[in-house]
Structures are given as structure tokens and as C-alpha cells.
């Protein structure tokens with residue numbers, strides 16, 4: 001196997017974002033991905049739960065919008081051939097984890113593929129609310145997080161990803177995601193959720 005070095009990518013300590021122009025998008029923090037009994041368990045996802053919870057509390061009280069994507073599959077979904085059955089509509093595994101349960105005013109967008117924008121009203125909703133910045137957290141880093149970040153960037157939303165808010169199955173996947181966000185999409189990689197400040 002080739003051994004590779006992670007190319008340098010820029011990491012910032014903090015960023016200030018206008019709350020009313022900012023949405024936090026929580027990607028696929030569902031039982032099947034986050035819990036050990038889940039069908040597609042990502043072991044490092046659990047340690048992102050607490051940082052994401054802190055971020056959401058501050059975002060909500062500052063008046064930033066909170067969105068969730070919820071990966072959703074039905075009978076005979078072609079993704080089952082790749083990943084096995086997961087997040088089947090209505091099951092326990094499909095539900096967003098209790099620790100990050102959406103609150104009143106949050107918006108949950110069901111999606112059928114990796115990209116939170118593909119075939120969903122996400123772009124329209126972000127525009128309706130005048131959103132310019134998308135803070136993207138959740139799992140799996142190089143799959144649904146990165147596809148959603150890419151899609152946001154292609155639509156000229158600013159993408160911000162805190163390092164303690166995403167999780168991957170390997171270190172390679174984790175760093176590859178952050179490098180793409182920073183280098184290709186000209187997004188901001190922030191060291192911690194605590195470096196993200198919401199201003200008026």
C-alpha cells in the first residue's frame with residue numbers, strides 16, 4: 001500500500017459569523033451511524049456528539065438556523081448493495097440520536113443520497129432564510145459531509161467545518177475531507193466548534 005503524507009491545509013482558531021446569515025447543518029447524526037448497535041457504525045462519531053450539542057445550543061440562542069439532514073432509504077434502495085441495509089425509513093436506526101434531537105424551529109431535510117442538496121429543498125430553504133454561511137458537522141466526513149459541503153460550495157455558500165464536529169472511518173478520510181474543504185472549496189477549517197462565534 002502507498003503511504004501518503006497529509007498535505008498542509010489551513011486551520012483557523014476562530015471565526016465570527018453573522019448569526020442571521022448562518023445555518024448549522026447537522027449531517028446524518030442518526031442511530032445507525034452513531035450508536036454501536038447501529039447498522040453502519042462510525043466509532044469516532046460518538047465523540048463529536050458533545051461538541052455538536054454545544055455548537056447547536058449557541059447557534060440557537062444566537063438566532064442562527066439549525067438544519068439536519070436525515071439519510072433515508074426505502075425498500076430495495078440501490079445503496080443497500082453498497083452499504084447493506086441502513087437508515088430504513090421509520091426504524092430506530094433512521095432516527096436522529098436523542099442527544100441531538102431537533103428542537104422546535106429546526107428544520108429536518110430527508111435525503112436519499114450523500115449530498116444534502118440532491119433532490120431536497122435544502123437550497124431553497126437556505127435562500128428563503130437569507131443564509132450565506134453553512135457550518136457543516138456530522139458524519140460520515142468524506143461521504144455525506146463532504147458531498148454536502150461540496151454542493152454548498154458550488155452554490156457559493158461559505159463552508160465552515162469545525163474539526164471536532166466531523167467523524168470518519170479512517171484518518172485518511174478525515175484529513176482528505178478537511179483538505180478538500182480548505183483547498184478546493186475555499187472553506188474554513190476551524191480547530192474546534194468553540195472557535196465559531198455568532199455575532200449580530
Ligand code: ZN
Nearest residue numbers: 071072079087
Ligand atoms: Zn445512505
